[in-house]
Amino acid sequence: MEMTLRWYGSRFDTVTLEQIRQIPGVTGVITTLYDTAPGDVWSREQIHALKEEVEAAGLHISGIESVNVHDAIKAGTADRDRYIDNYIETLENLGKEDIHLVCYNFMPVFDWTRTELARVRPDGSTVLAYTQEAVDALHPEDMFASISGDMNGTVMPGWEPERMEHIREMFEMYQGVDDEALFANLKYFLERIMPVCREYDIRMAIHPDDPAWSVFGLPRIIVNKENILRMMKMVDDPHNGVTFCSGSYGTSLENDLPDMIRSLKGRIYFAHVRNLKFHSPTNFEEAAHLSSDGSFDMYEIMKALYDIGFDGPIRPDHGRMIWGEKAMPGYGLYDRALGAAYLNGLWEAIEKSRR
Ligand code: DNO
DSSP states (O other), rough: EEEEEEEOTTTSSSOOOHHHHHTTTTTEEEEOOOOOOOTTOOHHHHHHHHHHHHHHHOOOOEEEEEEOOHHHHHHHHHTTTHHHHHHHHHHHHHHHHHHHOOOOOOOOOOOOSEEEEEOTTTSOOOEEEEEHHHHTTTTTTHHHHHHHHTTOOOOOOOOHHHHTHHHHHHHHHHHOOOOOHHHHHHHHHHHHHHHHHHHHHEEEEEESSSSSSTTOOOOOOOOOOOHHHHHHHOOOOOOOEEEEEEHHHTTTTTOHHHHHHHTTTEEEEEEEEEEEEEEETTTEEEOSSSSGGGGSSSHHHHHOOOOOOOOEEEEEEOOOTTTTTOSSOOOOOOHHHHHHHHHHHHHHHHHHOOO
16 A cells, blocks of 8 residues: 545645655655536646646655546536546546546535534544534535635635535436436446546546435435445446545444455555544544544454555545644644554554564
């Protein structure tokens, strides 16, 4: 595996490449062109400039998170082919720039959803949290306003204000789209992009839905072992793969994370590893990465990745906000750096114990 950190680009991230370079064991970044909208073509020049910037700091681009998929593709509307053509062009340009991993998600309207961005924990750190009661009490159109005050002046991934302005239209787009239709739209998309992925050897790595159940009545399919295996079979090409995100699949206590990892052997191309602490099955907060701080056994998760021979990039995921840092919720420097060090420690111990 390669330890990496997510980085949003120098114009959007409070964390610098120079800081990332000093986290022991981190050699790559997972990045994106943060100012592109879903559906835009990423030019080769833009990608090249990003690459040069990262490389000048002594790091490299380990993968892209995300190239977002336009809602027309997810909803399967009549104009989807136009957006798929653009997506293919973006993949082609990434391939030409020697980038071979793309993380994306297929969640309708809302990307990952949290109901609090700064819940205070007993030690004074703040974390992102979710309660089903809070979602049930909200109208989807008010969702963004309910959390935007805690974004620390940043734009959070999947919560772009320009998209949030069109919530009502987006909900209309998905009228009549149930889980089966969403599966069919995903299949259509994947079948169209697989040729370019094969040509440039690009591994597509779908990010799970977070939380792993329907919110606001919208369909959600990348939620458990059964569905992800169905998706792997539905388009049985090695370029159709998975981002294994412990914090997202882990929102459902029915998901046995190490078992899921083992059953996806050979198809996990990217891993997000973080911990959650549950107060009830639908009320949880994000914890420090350490096993004892949350509900997951992080050693077992890392061991499963090791056992399947996982060799892709891994990143600590959302961290707590600590030591007075002001950053995008979940994406400060300090706690993610602690997470990277901890995950590296687990990996070293597993590796040595197997020799
Ligand atoms: C949240 C992230 C997601 C993820 C996308 C992938 O912090 O894990 O925003 O990047 O869902 O497309």
